[in-house]
Amino acid sequence: MPAFVIAAEDPATPDIAALVASHLREMHACSPACKVHAMPAARLAESDVIMFAARVDGELAAIGALKALGPLEGEIKSMRAADAFRGTGAGRAILAHILAEARARGLCWIGLETGRHPVFASAQRLYAANGFRECPPFAGYVSDDFSLCMGLPLA
Template structure:
């Protein structure tokens, strides 16, 4: 698998983002759905990556700059054809490393509370993310879980592949 910085010009990448937004809208009311559309993912302060296996899109994810020391993970999605194959773990590791390279001291995210989001919450916890209060422009929401991770620990290493494959 290879990860590339993506400009969101590929039809297949756009289709995966649209499917992601549509799917998430089915699990939360509109006011609790924080998925970004294509234009928001192209905005300044946003970095977007896609994961490829040969010529097949395996997944995607983004890093949003909140301020000079704080980033937010957005739009993590594994293609249905690549579920439980380590795509999300590989991409999450890439995003964490990129956030550190950019000088971020903290990385945060918002994900859902319904059961369908349990694998994502489990993956983030394995990477050291802990629940936290709302950050940025978010507010308390029964459909949201907020998680954060300090990036100041120099000893970061990716969890073992066997523990990461389960929630991709």
């Protein structure tokens, strides 16, 4: 597995913004517009979100963000490995970093919304392997044929 260097970064950084835009295009290609909950780079730069980037020798490998839902809960947003780094552990590394950050901030629970389309199967497996389980909808989401809510107690 490559040595990933993970740090908080500005979502407007050109390579991060390009990966976020690619992620949004893929989400729109496999989900109805009303079911695309991925955030554009400008939203990921707001004060309630912290964007993390995993890099190998400066090259962007993966991104993921932690969004505050309140003082004790958070949400994972915009998890995505760059195409060249899929299957290298980049997604696992960024997820582990986000979970460590959530725990360091004293969060007791973290959730995420993902899709049920087959393109999301590897993401679902990654989350399940890290203890996430299907949970009731939260933060205005609806679980249905397109959306799946998953959560993980951190305390």
